[in-house]
Amino acid sequence: MHKFSPTTDKFAGRAAILAGASFVAGGVMEIVHSQRQADHQVVGVAGYLTLSFFIVALLSIAPSFIALARRARSGVGTKAAWAAAAGTTILGLTSITSIVNGHDLALFNVLAPLTNGAWLVGSIILAVSLKRARRVPAAVAIGLPLAWVATIPLATAGGGVLAGAYYLTIGYLMASEAIERAGRTAAQPRTA
DSSP states (O other): OOOOOTTSHHHHHHHHHHHHHHHHHHHHHHHHSOOGGGTTBOOHHHHHHHHHHHHHHHHHHHHHHHHHHTTOSSHHHHHHHHHHHHHHHHHHHHHHHHHHHSBOOHHHHHHHHHHHHHHHHHHHHHHHHHHHHTSSOHHHHHHHHHHHHHHTTTGGGTTHHHHHHHHHHHHHHHHTTOHHHHHHHHHSOOOO
């Protein structure tokens, strides 16, 4: 019997696929119905949908950080993965208040920079640790902080589509248990 816990590759992969699809949907919503002028308000059905997709994506990517941490080179990489996972989870849960109230509360303005910082710094440290360990493809490691850039600074330009493509890819690799094989295949020298 296969143990199925929140940190198994299959579970993390499926969650990352859900996150990827949510990021893509939110990114498309931003492209079609831009929320740039909304400031801290949730405007119309498009605003609620975009924010809902964002929340689902944030909560769904947390297991992928934990699953990737098992491949990290050091304990620092593992702690960074937990920080990134906590950052996305808390940011996602905090964003629920914006849906309920139709705007960001003062609490959100305090927590958002902290959670985004944990997510970004955790992603960078985990990416460095994964790159050094060489157990996953370099694109998986490098993509972690780039996915944050696509999700947060590029959000109103539809950056969620890029982040979604990344999470769909690593989700597929994790769910099919190919993420580590792909890394080892790339690192092995050819023999004659």
